Amino acid sequence: MKKFYLTVGVVLALCASMGLSSCIGSFALTNKVISWNNQVGSKFVNELVFFAFWILPVYEVTALADVLIINSIEFWSGNNPVTASTKVIDTESGRYMVMCDGKGYTIRNASSGEETRLNFDSEDQTWAVEINGQNVPFMTFIDANHVKMLSPTGDFKTIELSEQGVMAYGAEVRSAALMAAR
Numbered sequence: 001m002k003k004f005y006l007t008v009g010v011v012l013a014l015c016a017s018m019g020l021s022s023c024i025g026s027f028a029l030t031n032k033v034i035s036w037n038n039q040v041g042s043k044f045v046n047e048l049v050f051f052a053f054w055i056l057p058v059y060e061v062t063a064l065a066d067v068l069i070i071n072s073i074e075f076w077s078g079n080n081p082v083t084a085s086t087k088v089i090d091t092e093s094g095r096y097m098v099m100c101d102g103k104g105y106t107i108r109n110a111s112s113g114e115e116t117r118l119n120f121d122s123e124d125q126t127w128a129v130e131i132n133g134q135n136v137p138f139m140t141f142i143d144a145n146h147v148k149m150l151s152p153t154g155d156f157k158t159i160e161l162s163e164q165g166v167m168a169y170g171a172e173v174r175s176a177a178l179m180a181a182r
Helices: 001-020 028-038 042-055 056-076 162-180
Strands: 085-091 094-100 103-110 114-122 128-132 132-145 146-150 156-162
Touching: 028 042, 028 056, 042 056, 156 162
Parallel strands: none
Antiparallel strands: 085 094, 094 103, 103 114, 114 128, 128 132, 132 146, 146 156
């Protein structure tokens, strides 16, 4: 009986949030739990975990947290606190901190402190690098199979998202780099 009232409460809260805020949000916390569940194992193990999470009310709690708190923060601030994260990447050329804030990435060289900012504009599906406070676009998604990429000549070129398309673009960039080095 408790589960029924909790489910009804979640559904009512969802309906109220859609009606009152005009923004249902991305449900980032719930989606992270679902994504994790999809990677646990075989489809049979995933299904068992799915049922267990409904019985334990993991999904109900994450959905309620999204509806009442996280989606509201996302609506008013424009950032979802669940999407924020920091990763450390060690390479031969040094250690880098990659910080995600839900709108893009800040990449910081741990030893020099030098930073590069990559921003994503979801409205026009464009990635840009921030230089002196200005966004300089370098890639725009056209559709599921094509992007417009900044070419070595400074104009934009449509690239097919396939092995051949990416290899051809890479060859063009390497060729331009060799010509510039001469």
